[in-house]
Amino acid sequence: MIDYKETAHQAKLASFQMANLKEEIRTKALTAIAQALEENKSVIFKENQADLEKAQADQLAQPIINRLKFDQHKLEDIISGIQSLLGLPDPLFQKLLERELDEGLTLVKTTCPIGVIGVIFESRPDALIQISTLCIKSGNCSILKGGSEAARTNRILFEIIQTAGLAAGLPEHFITLVETRAGIDELIKCHESIDLLIPRGSNAFVQHIMANSKIPVMGHADGICHIYVDQEADLEKAVSIIADSKTQYVAACNTLETLLVHQDVAAKLLPALKQALEGLENKKVLIRGDEATQAIISCQAASQEDFQTEYLDYILSIKLVHSLEEAIDHINRYGSHHTDCIVTEDKTAAEQFMNFVDSAGVYQNCSTRFADGFRYGFGAEVGISTGKLHARGPVGLEGLVTYKYRLFGQGHVVSDYAEGKKSFHFKDK
Amino acid sequence: MIDYKETAHQAKLASFQMANLKEEIRTKALTAIAQALEENKSVIFKENQADLEKAQADQLAQPIINRLKFDQHKLEDIISGIQSLLGLPDPLFQKLLERELDEGLTLVKTTCPIGVIGVIFESRPDALIQISTLCIKSGNCSILKGGSEAARTNRILFEIIQTAGLAAGLPEHFITLVETRAGIDELIKCHESIDLLIPRGSNAFVQHIMANSKIPVMGHADGICHIYVDQEADLEKAVSIIADSKTQYVAACNTLETLLVHQDVAAKLLPALKQALEGLENKKVLIRGDEATQAIISCQAASQEDFQTEYLDYILSIKLVHSLEEAIDHINRYGSHHTDCIVTEDKTAAEQFMNFVDSAGVYQNCSTRFADGFRYGFGAEVGISTGKLHARGPVGLEGLVTYKYRLFGQGHVVSDYAEGKKSFHFKDK
Numbered sequence: 123m124i125d126y127k128e129t130a131h132q133a134k135l136a137s138f139q140m141a142n143l144k145e146e147i148r149t150k151a152l153t154a155i156a157q158a159l160e161e162n163k164s165v166i167f168k169e170n171q172a173d174l175e176k177a178q179a180d181q182l183a184q185p186i187i188n189r190l191k192f193d194q195h196k197l198e199d200i201i202s203g204i205q206s207l208l209g210l211p212d213p214l215f216q217k218l219l220e221r222e223l224d225e226g227l228t229l230v231k232t233t234c235p236i237g238v239i240g241v242i243f244e245s246r247p248d249a250l251i252q253i254s255t256l257c258i259k260s261g262n263c264s265i266l267k268g269g270s271e272a273a274r275t276n277r278i279l280f281e282i283i284q285t286a287g288l289a290a291g292l293p294e295h296f297i298t299l300v301e302t303r304a305g306i307d308e309l310i311k312c313h314e315s316i317d318l319l320i321p322r323g324s325n326a327f328v329q330h331i332m333a334n335s336k337i338p339v340m341g342h343a344d345g346i347c348h349i350y351v352d353q354e355a356d357l358e359k360a361v362s363i364i365a366d367s368k369t370q371y372v373a374a375c376n377t378l379e380t381l382l383v384h385q386d387v388a389a390k391l392l393p394a395l396k397q398a399l400e401g402l403e404n405k406k407v408l409i410r411g412d413e414a415t416q417a418i419i420s421c422q423a424a425s426q427e428d429f430q431t432e433y434l435d436y437i438l439s440i441k442l443v444h445s446l447e448e449a450i451d452h453i454n455r456y457g458s459h460h461t462d463c464i465v466t467e468d469k470t471a472a473e474q475f476m477n478f479v480d481s482a483g484v485y486q487n488c489s490t491r492f493a494d495g496f497r498y499g500f501g502a503e504v505g506i507s508t509g510k511l512h513a514r515g516p517v518g519l520e521g522l523v524t525y526k527y528r529l530f531g532q533g534h535v536v537s538d539y540a541e542g543k544k545s546f547h548f549k550d551k
Numbered sequence: 552m553i554d555y556k557e558t559a560h561q562a563k564l565a566s567f568q569m570a571n572l573k574e575e576i577r578t579k580a581l582t583a584i585a586q587a588l589e590e591n592k593s594v595i596f597k598e599n600q601a602d603l604e605k606a607q608a609d610q611l612a613q614p615i616i617n618r619l620k621f622d623q624h625k626l627e628d629i630i631s632g633i634q635s636l637l638g639l640p641d642p643l644f645q646k647l648l649e650r651e652l653d654e655g656l657t658l659v660k661t662t663c664p665i666g667v668i669g670v671i672f673e674s675r676p677d678a679l680i681q682i683s684t685l686c687i688k689s690g691n692c693s694i695l696k697g698g699s700e701a702a703r704t705n706r707i708l709f710e711i712i713q714t715a716g717l718a719a720g721l722p723e724h725f726i727t728l729v730e731t732r733a734g735i736d737e738l739i740k741c742h743e744s745i746d747l748l749i750p751r752g753s754n755a756f757v758q759h760i761m762a763n764s765k766i767p768v769m770g771h772a773d774g775i776c777h778i779y780v781d782q783e784a785d786l787e788k789a790v791s792i793i794a795d796s797k798t799q800y801v802a803a804c805n806t807l808e809t810l811l812v813h814q815d816v817a818a819k820l821l822p823a824l825k826q827a828l829e830g831l832e833n834k835k836v837l838i839r840g841d842e843a844t845q846a847i848i849s850c851q852a853a854s855q856e857d858f859q860t861e862y863l864d865y866i867l868s869i870k871l872v873h874s875l876e877e878a879i880d881h882i883n884r885y886g887s888h889h890t891d892c893i894v895t896e897d898k899t900a901a902e903q904f905m906n907f908v909d910s911a912g913v914y915q916n917c918s919t920r921f922a923d924g925f926r927y928g929f930g931a932e933v934g935i936s937t938g939k940l941h942a943r944g945p946v947g948l949e950g951l952v953t954y955k956y957r958l959f960g961q962g963h964v965v966s967d968y969a970e971g972k973k974s975f976h977f978k979d980k
Contacts (some may be wrong), residue, residue, distance in 0.1 A: 138883070142906050191970075221928055226864050227917060229927055237909065289576035317939055338940050359962035366964035454567070476957050477571050480666065488656060488960025496955070497968070498658055499650055499977040510665050510953040511767050512748055512941035524939040527927070528905050531917025533788035539926070548928040 126308035129298055130238065130265065130315035136295035137237045138461070143292070145212040149236050151258055151290035154202040158286040159251070159279075162353040163197055166282070169274040177271050183257065185373060191245045201252050207259050207501040213519040214254065214261050220551040224544060226532040235261035237317035240309055240337070244323050245269040250279050253320075254297055258287065259501075260522035265309065267300040277301070310335035320504050324430070325478045328366040340517065342508035344432045344458040345375030347490045350449040350475065352466035353384040357391050359487060361398050361463040364438075366489040367463070374432050375506060376483075378494040380429055381440045382449045385414065388442050392419045399438065407436045414442035414541045414548055429456045446471055457481060459508045461493040461515075466496040482515035484506060555737035559667065559694065559744035561724040566666045566692040568722035574641040580687055580719035585835070586631040587715040588680070588708075592626055595711070598703040606700050614802060618675045621704055629680050636688050636930040642948040643690050649980040653973060655961040656930050662952045664690035668748035669738055669766070670933065674698040679708050681931040682749075683726055687716065688930075689951035694738065694745065696729040706730070739764035749933050753860070769946065771937035773861045773887040774804030776919045779878040779904065781895035782813040786820050788916060789894040790827050793867075795918040796892070798834040802863050804935060805912075805922040809858055810869045811878045816841065817871050821848045828867065835962050836865045841869040842847060858885045875900055879907045886910060888937045890922040890944075911944035 159166070170192040177187050177189045219231035239262045243249040250268055257264040268276040280299040287296055300309060310319065313336040321331045328341040349367060351360045367378035383391055396419045399407035409421035410428050421440070428439040429452075443449045446464075453462050461483035464475040476484040483493045493516060495503025500518025507513045515519030538544040588595070599621040606616050648660035668691045672678040679697055686693040697705040709728040716725055729738060739748065742765040750760045750770045759769040778796060780789045796807035812820055825848045828836035836842075839853035850869070857868040858881075872878045876894075882891050890912035893904040905913040912922045922945060924932025929947025936942045942950030967973040 137905050138909065144902045223921075223926065223928065227921075308944065332765075338938065340940075356962070362962060362964055366966050370969065472959075476955075478567050481565065481955065483956045483958060485958040486960060488958055488963040489965045490967035492652075492656075492958055492960075492963070493956075497965070497975065499652065499975065509767065511769075514953055515956045524943055526905075526910065527912045527922075527944045529912060529914040529917055529921055530901075531915065531921075533785070533791060534917040534921070535791055536799045536918045536920035536926070537795050540799065546926065546928065 124305070124307060127312055130309065130312035132239045132295040133263045133265055133298055134315035136293040137235070139293035140263050140296055141235045141237070141261050143261060145214070147291045148258055148261065149208060151287045151292050152204055152208055152255055154286040154290045155255065155283050156201050158282045159197065159201060162282050163194070166192060166197070166275065166278055169278040171274055173274045174346065182271060186245050186271065186320070189244070190272055196248050198522060200248050202246050203496070203502050204254060204255050206254055210259070210501050210519060212472055213523045215258070218525055222549040222551065223546050224534070227534045228530045230528045230530070231525050233525050233530065236524050238263045238315055238521060239318050239320060239522065240265045240267065240316045241320045242267045242306060242322065242331070245271050247272045247275040247279055248278055249322070251283070253504050254283055256290065256502055256504055256519060256522060258296070260519050262522055263296050265298040266302060267306055267309065273301065304447065310337060314338045322505055333349060340505065340507055340509070340521070342375060342458070342460060342506050345377070345460040345508070346379045346430070346432050346456065346458040347376060347460055348380050348382060348453045348457055348462040349378055349490065350382040350453070350462070350464045351384060351387060351391055352446060352464055352471050353386045354468035354471060355387060355465040356467055357387065357394065360391060361395050363463070363465055363487065363489050365398055366394060366409055367491055368399070368438055368547060369402055369436065370489065370491045372405070372436055376490050377434065378490050379431065379439065380456070381438055382443050383440065385444055387443045388414070389418055392440070396421070405436060405542070409438055409439050409440060411440040412442060415440045422536060432458070446474060450475060454480050460506065461485065461490045463488065463490050482506070553734070555734060556741055556744070558727055559738065559741035562667045562692045562694055562727055563744035565724035566664070569692050569725055570664045570666070570690050572690060572721070574643070576720045577687055577690065578637060580716045580721050581633055581637055581684055583715040583719045584712050586628050587711045588626065588630060591711050592623070595621060595626070595704065595707055598707040602701055602703045613702060615674050615700065618673070619701055621676050629677050632681060632925070632931050633684050635875050636684055639688070639930050639948060642688065642952045646737040647954055649978065651978040653963070654977050656963045657959045659957045659959070660954050661957065662954050665951060665953050667692045667694065667744055668951065669694045669745045669748045671696045671735055671748070671750045671752065671760070672698070674700050676701045676704040678751065679705055680712070682738065682775070682933050683712055685931055685933055685948060685951060686715055687721065687725070689948050692725050694727040694729060696734055696738065699732060702730065706744055732917055739766060742766045746943055748976070751934055760917045769936055769942060769950070770885070771804060771889060771935050774806070774889045774937070775808045775859070775861050775885065775887040776805060776889055777809050777811060777882045777886055778807055778890040778919065779811040779882070779891070780813060780816060780820055781875060781893055781897060781900050782815045783897035783900060784816060784894040785896055786816060786823065789820060790824050792892070792894055792916065792918050793824060794831065796920055797828070797836055797867055798831055798865065799918065799920050801834070801865055803920065805919050806863065807919050808860065808862055808868065809885070810867055811872050811881060812869065814871045817843070818847055821869070825850070827864065834865060836867050838869060839868055840869040841871060844869045875903060879904060883909050889935065890914065890919045892917065892919050911935070
């Protein structure tokens with residue numbers, strides 16, 4: 123039986139070494155990993171083929187099988203992701219503040235890694251590479267638990283990354299792979315060694331982790347994203363943005379779930395929208411509308427529950443509103459603070475929407491599907507946070523570092539300041 | 552009976568207004584509050600006198616009575632705190648990033664308030680003013696629960712701040728005072744409206760809040776701070792820094808609890824230190840040493856438990872170590888990641904200590920008591936975080952803001968990028 127407390131403790135010890143590696147070593151490791159993935163691609167594809175065959179034999183759902191597939195195209199994507207990560211500035215050892223508190227007493231705030239990151243991810247094996255390379259660049263040790271359906275692919279990817287990383291000078295235990303489902307329940311108890319958990323999976327799963335661990339969790343619960351079509355909207359843009367937001371990839375957290383339409387443009391927008399959404403090949407969208415919507419187009423009736431549901435499916439709920447304020451109130455009440463968009467040509471309306479909607483992403487005239495670390499230029503992401511603390515929205519390198527305060531004195535004591543013998547002068551450098 | 556869900560919901564609604572107030576209004580409010588406190592000082596002192604008399608009649612401990620006292624001196628401190636807060640730059644509407652993702656598609660990351668902050672604080676009524684003014688400057692609404700022993704002082708301070716704030720244009724419900732102990736258990740259930748809880752109190756109390764609320768909690772658990780006296784230490788500095796760190800204010804979280812001494816300097820340091828610590832008037836420190844310490848000076852025996860204890864009292868545990876590495880290992884194992892100091896004239900040793908000790912504050916040659924928002928030049932603090940996420944160390948304005956991503960498009964859809972018709976160019980402005 124695996125001793126997870128010990129495993130996590132080994133990672134914690136390695137994390138102190140990892141935190142102090144020069145950028146040079148981390149760069150060397152990332153370069154070597156990209157090269158090793160390319161060189162070993164035939165064995166990766168072979169292992170992936172075995173996982174795919176097992177998945178088919180086990181009759182797993184097609185979307186899972188799609189996500190599981192690791193082919194030449196995915197490999198190219200992943201290697202170009204590592205290249206772009208290499209091009210980003212070092213997130214470590216950055217001076218965030220240098221302040222002379224008093225003569226000879228200097229405070230320096232510098233970035234440093236968080237330490238040990240535990241990541242539990244779904245079937246996509248490319249996530250293993252994305253997350254572990256983000257952790258290397260940011261000086262963190264990672265403990266990874268992937269989906270069991272990708273077991274063989276994950277194992278070979280892990281071995282390639284581990285071997286290349288160690289050869290480049292990363293400390294032993296910089297990466298750990300957990301291969302049993304029971305491992306999850308053990309890992310989330312290791313609050314003495316693991317600094318942050320990033321669960322990627324269903325809402326229920328993330329909530330389960332949050333409720334059962336003392337370790338801080340970075341993970342979103344729901345993604346109930348909205349688009350509001352304002353009275354000053356360009357309706358042609360609106361239809362195309364709605365179609366993309368709903369159907370470009372229906373199972374993502376940044377997919378549109380509820381459409382709000384200003385009543386003054388509904389009669390013009392809705393028939394065109396219905397036609398567009400129902401005309402999509404293989405992606406026909408079912409519309410559920412409130413009464414006012416049903417008065418304009420024929421569709422199913424939307425219940426209160428629809429507006430609180432993350433469908434992750436080809437279903438869209440629609441509600442007509444009387445004003446921008448009503449749209450904002452609806453979003454703040456029913457939304458999940460993920461990503462919400464206004465379609466309008468009116469700058470003032472857009473500004474008001476963006477100021478008052480309490481979400482990580484507030485958009486004007488573009489698809490909610492842009493909410494993604496790669497599309498924001500972060501290289502990759504470890505997840506999207508709907509919490510407001512630490513990291514919000516797509517989380518890249520920045521969300522994987524913290525900071526420490528270094529204070530350099532020359533025998534300074536507080537009693538001198540408390541008794542008024544000395545005073546602070548606070549000079550920023 | 553008070554409906555706390557409704558109270559918290561009112562604060563949430565106010566928070567959207569609060570988040571969008573111009574700096575001008577927030578400045579006007581803070582100025583008015585400072586003035587109103589000065590103008591109403593006689594009634595504040597009178598109410599405080601009533602609390603003090605009740606505390607004495609109830610035979611509360613002297614330290615509590617000391618913290619409860621709100622006199623001319625405290626008032627001057629608090630008003631000068633508000634003045635320094637007024638002098639700090641606006642933490643809101645700061646552009647953290649502006650990036651053109653592609654032609655006509657621009658991402659802007661700007662700071663914004665967290666929303667509604669629930670603060671539960673101990674007997675010091677000045678904390679009410681510090682926290683509420685930090686919240687005003689950072690555009691947050693606050694819900695405050697103070698110690699019952701300061702009930703009358705808290706009530707009058709709250710009324711003065713509320714009246715002055717509303718007159719200056721802050722939204723109704725920008726501040727809420729909770730006056731019953733039962734209120735705490737109700738408040739921590741309001742995860743739909745409260746964005747962040749800051750409990751200030753005993754370790755057990757903070758743990759209780761963390762275990763019983765879905766709201767993110769910013770609070771430290773323990774403060775087990777260390778000083779390590781290196782073989783290259785200036786021993787005179789060491790004695791004075793240790794005495795200040797241990798005794799300048801014994802009940803604070805940044806107070807020294809464990810001293811580590813390199814064995815090569817112990818014979819010289821310990822007798823001088825014992826003399827200094829035992830010679831302090833009213834502040835005589837009891838020493839508990841490991842066996843090696845006991846071989847040099849007469850003292851109580853330190854058990855394993857001593858090294859895991861936050862005394863908050865005139866007791867110091869001492870352990871001799873063979874090397875800098877042993878000191879670092881001890882601190883990372885037994886410490887609370889709060890503030891730890893090395894006394895040394897050796898720059899390389901200091902650097903290694905600061906790099907490898909996993910704490911919010913890593914100091915060279917100065918008292919651990921400097922770990923404080925005011926002394927760092929943050930104006931004031933809402934608390935000191937030993938967590939690594941979001942905010943670490945003393946938490947001032949910066950810890951009270953988050954950010955949102957605004958994305959401005961012109962009809963941009965993701966399918967164009969997925970299908971290779973368009974590509975991102977990521978140009979930072």
